[in-house]
Amino acid sequence: DAKTTQPTSMDCAEGRAANLPCNHSTISGNEYVYWYRQIHSQGPQYIIHGLKNNETNEMASLIITEDRKSSTLILPHATLRDTAVYYCIVGGGGSNYKLTFGKGTLLTVNP
Amino acid sequence: GAVVSQHPSWVICKSGTSVKIECRSLDFQATTMFWYRQFPKQSLMLMATSNEGSKATYEQGVEKDKFLINHASLTLSTLTVTSAHPEDSSFYICSARDFEVNTEAFFGQGTRLTVV
Numbered sequence: 001d002a003k004t005t006q007p008t009s010m011d012c013a014e015g016r017a018a019n020l021p022c023n024h025s026t027i028s029g030n031e032y033v034y035w036y037r038q039i040h041s042q043g044p045q046y047i048i049h050g051l052k053n054n055e056t057n058e059m060a061s062l063i064i065t066e067d068r069k070s071s072t073l074i075l076p077h078a079t080l081r082d083t084a085v086y087y088c089i090v091g092g093g094g095s096n097y098k099l100t101f102g103k104g105t106l107l108t109v110n111p
Numbered sequence: 112g113a114v115v116s117q118h119p120s121w122v123i124c125k126s127g128t129s130v131k132i133e134c135r136s137l138d139f140q141a142t143t144m145f146w147y148r149q150f151p152k153q154s155l156m157l158m159a160t161s162n163e164g165s166k167a168t169y170e171q172g173v174e175k176d177k178f179l180i181n182h183a184s185l186t187l188s189t190l191t192v193t194s195a196h197p198e199d200s201s202f203y204i205c206s207a208r209d210f211e212v213n214t215e216a217f218f219g220q221g222t223r224l225t226v227v
Contacts, residue, residue, distance in 0.1 A: 032214055043117070043204045043218035044155070087154075098145060099206070099216060101155040 004088045009106040012082075018075040020105055022088030025069040031092055033064060034099065035073045037084040037107075044087065044101075047073065078109045113139045115207045117219030124195055124226055132190045132222045134205030140185035141207035145216065146178070149202040161188055195226040 005023040012018040024033065032051050036044040048055055048062045050071070055062045061074040075082055087104040091097055114137040124130045134144060143162050147155040159175075161167035161182035169175045179191040188207070192199055202223055208216035 034215060036218075038155075041202070041221070041223075043115075043221045044206075046215050046217055049215050097143070097208070097210060097214075098157060098160055100157060101147075103154050 004090060004102050006086075006088055006102065006105045008103070009108070011108050011110055012075075012078045014080060014109050014111050015077055018078040018082065018107055018109070020073040020075075020086050020088075020107060021070065022073070023070045024088070024090045027068050027090050028092075031090045033062065033068075033071050034089045034091065035060070035062065036087045036089065036099075036101075037082075038087065038104070039081075039084045047086075078107075080109050080111065083107060083109045113137075113207075113213075113217045115141075115205065115217045115219040117205055117222050119222060120220060121223040122225070124224070126196055126226055127194055129191055129193045130195055130224060132192075132203055132205075132224075134188045134190070134207065134219050136186045136207040136209075136217075139207075139209050139212070141188070142185065142210050143208045143216075144182055144188040145206040145208075146180060146188075146190050147204045147206065149204060149221075155204060158190075192224065195224070197226045200224055200226045 034049040035047040038044045050062045064071045085104040085106050089099050116135045118133045146158045149155045158173045159167040159169045163185050167180035182188040204221040205219045206216045
């Protein structure tokens with residue numbers, strides 16, 4: 001699986017958009033970009049994933065660059081409950097699939 | 112998203128005993144389940160991958176005879192930590208996926224194991 005690089009930590013003001021970057025320069029053509037987050041002492045929560053196109057759901061938006069070597073997760077209006085470790089993971093979508101977690105980004109939303 | 116339930120949420124056991132952790136997919140059939148371990152202030156570490164009805168595939172360095180994984184049905188996988196020792200104390204998390212339907216996997220809430 002391709003590796004990812006994320007900043008160790010980020011801060012965001014409550015109510016503002018949080019933009020979390022991720023580099024995945026060695027991503028393969030059939031690998032997806034997945035985003036999960038983990039609030040302390042809980043299991044990871046699925047946020048969003050994409051292959052080539054930008055994606056949006058009720059939680060967030062995912063912007064993937066045209067060359068697919070990087071992506072940005074956008075939380076449009078961050079709240080205090082969005083404080084968590086955010087993991088960007090790349091992996092295949094087929095049956096031979098596993099999610100390998102890196103260290104992620106600790107996002108702290110401040111009041 | 113789909114719901115994955117783990118039981119128990121926490122367990123304390125004596126050194127030398129065995130502990131079983133259950134992972135259930137409540138509203139979908141999990142063709143594949145994954146087991147992770149997470150130590151304090153560290154990321155999740157994949158222990159093994161199991162497909163329904165098949166033997167689990169363990170990651171390098173994970174003892175298959177110590178961490179027994181059973182995935183007997185499309186909605187249930189179990190992890191048994193045999194002859195537990197204090198160093199096995201950790202946060203164990205399962206994940207499930209139906210690769211025929213979704214590309215994403217969903218996670219349980221985790222089980223905190225403390226071996227005393």
